[in-house]
Amino acid sequence: MTSASTDQTFSPGELTQLTPRISRLVAPNAGPMTGPGTNTYLIKGAGPNDPVTVVDPGPALEAHVVAIMNALDGRQLQAVLVTHTHRDHSPAASVLHERLGMARWGRVSHYAQFQDQTFVPDHPVDESTVVVGNGYRLRAVLTPGHASNHVCWYLEEERALFTGDHILGTVSPVILPPDGDMRDYLLSMDRLKAMPLEHLFPGHGPVLTQPARVIEGLIRHRLAREAKIVRTLRSMDDVTIAELVIVVYADVSADLHQWASYSLHAHLLKLSHEGIVEERHSRWRLLQPEILGSQV
Ligand SMILES: [Zn+2]
Numbered sequence: 001m002t003s004a005s006t007d008q009t010f011s012p013g014e015l016t017q018l019t020p021r022i023s024r025l026v027a028p029n030a031g032p033m034t035g036p037g038t039n040t041y042l043i044k045g046a047g048p049n050d051p052v053t054v055v056d057p058g059p060a061l062e063a064h065v066v067a068i069m070n071a072l073d074g075r076q077l078q079a080v081l082v083t084h085t086h087r088d089h090s091p092a093a094s095v096l097h098e099r100l101g102m103a104r105w106g107r108v109s110h111y112a113q114f115q116d117q118t119f120v121p122d123h124p125v126d127e128s129t130v131v132v133g134n135g136y137r138l139r140a141v142l143t144p145g146h147a148s149n150h151v152c153w154y155l156e157e158e159r160a161l162f163t164g165d166h167i168l169g170t171v172s173p174v175i176l177p178p179d180g181d182m183r184d185y186l187l188s189m190d191r192l193k194a195m196p197l198e199h200l201f202p203g204h205g206p207v208l209t210q211p212a213r214v215i216e217g218l219i220r221h222r223l224a225r226e227a228k229i230v231r232t233l234r235s236m237d238d239v240t241i242a243e244l245v246i247v248v249y250a251d252v253s254a255d256l257h258q259w260a261s262y263s264l265h266a267h268l269l270k271l272s273h274e275g276i277v278e279e280r281h282s283r284w285r286l287l288q289p290e291i292l293g294s295q296v
Helices: 062-071 091-100 182-193 211-235 241-248 254-273 289-295
Strands: 015-017 022-026 039-044 052-055 077-081 103-106 130-133 136-142 151-155 160-164 199-202 277-280 283-286
Touching (some): 039 062, 062 091, 077 091, 091 103, 182 211, 182 254, 211 241, 211 254, 254 277
Parallel strands (some): 052 077, 077 103
Antiparallel strands (some): 039 052, 136 151, 277 283
16 A cells, blocks of 8 residues: 555556555646646456446546546446536546446535536435445545535445545645535544544545544644634734735745635634624624623
8 A cells, every 4th residue: 555655656647556446547737726636546346357436537638538548448437426526526527428428426516616517417426325346335425515515435445535625635625615614524524533444545645544643633723723713813803804814824825825715714604603703794803702791
């Protein structure tokens, strides 16, 4: 098994064998939000000619679609599973469906922003969905948060989880409200904590070992950020998100503040739901303990 420290092969178009069943192709879409590019995973059955299942076919870039078709090496593509329908994860599903006719599994979001509108699931996914190949079973684990329609896929035989953008290899995912939801994100994290996991296969970046530590670390990171928001609001009350992001995300490059603003908004909506902050005319303020007390 490739460990996080040695898993460094991210050349687009290169097929990397990660376990006897799982291999990875990286799409040629590297960038600030996609890291080295989207990871497309291929899962093969026990026999040499068994059909292949793909998780997250990635963007509809011709070079990537051709790389996926070549990686099949003459085997049939039986199914494409998507973790969610952001444009770096699912658009190649429609192209592959047109060319190869395989079934598409995934969920559709009710929000149009950032979504791949071409994705049409042949099999809408719910909590009971299991996709079966020869010698493996992939179980859907609904994990809303990064996006409302996010699904992780659990490969039972390897205790491996394909995490899409719920858990990433190197950075913490952006939560994009209103489709994304910070409360859902943390609840989905709690859900994964209870699973018997050995490896995480993220949508971007290297394979992660020690899933329990990774998950705990991500939860701590989010709660630390939330605490910083509350601390910051104590000193600069009644602020816009644009003013707040500069302080709360001072450790993040200013180029990424536009994206960080989405996660900040998601944190504020969670705090608002909990009665800790409130918004008026796009300005955010802390509900001080004495104000809360006077309402009781
Ligand atoms: Zn992504």
